[in-house]
Amino acid sequence: MKHRSLTLATAICLLACMAGCGQQPQISAPQNEPPTGNFQTSTADSAAIPSGETQSIPPAENTGRPAGKISAEDALAIALDNAGVPEDDAYNIKNEKDSDNGIPLYDIEFETDYGDYDFEVAIADGRIVGGDYEVDEEWLDTLGGSPVTVEEAAVIVAGKVPGADAADVSVREESEDGRDRYEGELFFEDMKYEFEIDPQTGKIFDWNADLRD
Numbered sequence: 125m126k127h128r129s130l131t132l133a134t135a136i137c138l139l140a141c142m143a144g145c146g147q148q149p150q151i152s153a154p155q156n157e158p159p160t161g162n163f164q165t166s167t168a169d170s171a172a173i174p175s176g177e178t179q180s181i182p183p184a185e186n187t188g189r190p191a192g193k194i195s196a197e198d199a200l201a202i203a204l205d206n207a208g209v210p211e212d213d214a215y216n217i218k219n220e221k222d223s224d225n226g227i228p229l230y231d232i233e234f235e236t237d238y239g240d241y242d243f244e245v246a247i248a249d250g251r252i253v254g255g256d257y258e259v260d261e262e263w264l265d266t267l268g269g270s271p272v273t274v275e276e277a278a279v280i281v282a283g284k285v286p287g288a289d290a291a292d293v294s295v296r297e298e299s300e301d302g303r304d305r306y307e308g309e310l311f312f313e314d315m316k317y318e319f320e321i322d323p324q325t326g327k328i329f330d331w332n333a334d335l336r337d
Contacts, residue, residue, distance in 0.1 A: 194250045196221075199230035202250050203243035206284055207257060208328075209236055225335055227253055238263035239329075253315070255333035261303065261322075269325030277306045277321045280328065288312045297323075311336070 194202075196219050204211055214234040222231040228247045233240070244254030259267075272280065278293035288310060295308040304324075310317040320330035 193247055194245070196230055198250060199245040199247075200232055200234075202245050202252065203232045203234075203241070203255075206243070206252055206255065207241050207331075209234075209241065213237070214241075221247070224254065229253060238267065252333060253335055255331055257331050259327065259329035261329060264322045264325050264327055264329055267325060267327055269322070269327050271324050272321070272326040274306060276326065277308075277323070280321065280326060281308070281310055281317065281319055284328075284331075285310060285312055285315070285317060295321075 200217065200219055201211075204214060213236045216233075216235045218231070218233040220231050222229055222244070224244060230245045230247060232243045232245060235241070239257055239259040241257040242255070243252060245251070246253050274295050274297065275290070278290040278295050281293045281295075282288040282290040292312065293308060293310045295306050298305050298307045303322075306319075306321040306323055308319060310319075314336055316334050316336050318330075318332045319328055321328050
């Protein structure tokens with residue numbers, strides 16, 4: 125009798141356990157879910173920049189001189205080099221800002237013992253947009269040089285005009301006041317050049333450069 129009661133009690137306990145294991149636990153949803161979408165992770169760098177703002181890069185140092193523009197000193201050096209005049213030979217130098225045909229430029233004038241010179245140099249790029257000078261002929265022999273042919277004279281002229289070709293230079297032989305000379309013209313881009321060259325020295329003693337209309 126005791127054995128049957130014990131067996132029955134054991135069976136009831138097993139059934140109770142099986143019934144309890146069959147129930148599914150209830151899982152409650154979390155109360156504080158993180159927001160969806162873009163968000164920043166906290167780092168040392170991002171902590172220094174407010175959310176929604178970008179870090180600005182400091183602008184380059186402003187030197188006060190616009191890129192590509194030349195100084196008055198540069199313009200004078202360009203004029204002296206084009207004229208073939210040593211800096212020590214120039215005096216009574218005038219160097220002023222001006223404009224011609226809407227082109228901002230330096231109007232440069234200087235004197236030498238052998239002639240007066242006038243140049244216009246574009247501020248934007250150093251291009252010579254005007255030039256006029258005449259060397260006193262009695263100085264030609266003292267300035268030195270070597271005899272040149274017509275072909276060499278064309279090369280000399282083209283060398284004064286960046287980008288020009290000697291084949292585009294027109295040269296002819298002339299004689300005036302008992303002295304031979306080469307005269308001619310060059311039309312290049314928007315400029316007209318007229319010149320006279322001493323055949324005995326290769327010196328340009330008369331030069332004129334103007335913007336064409």
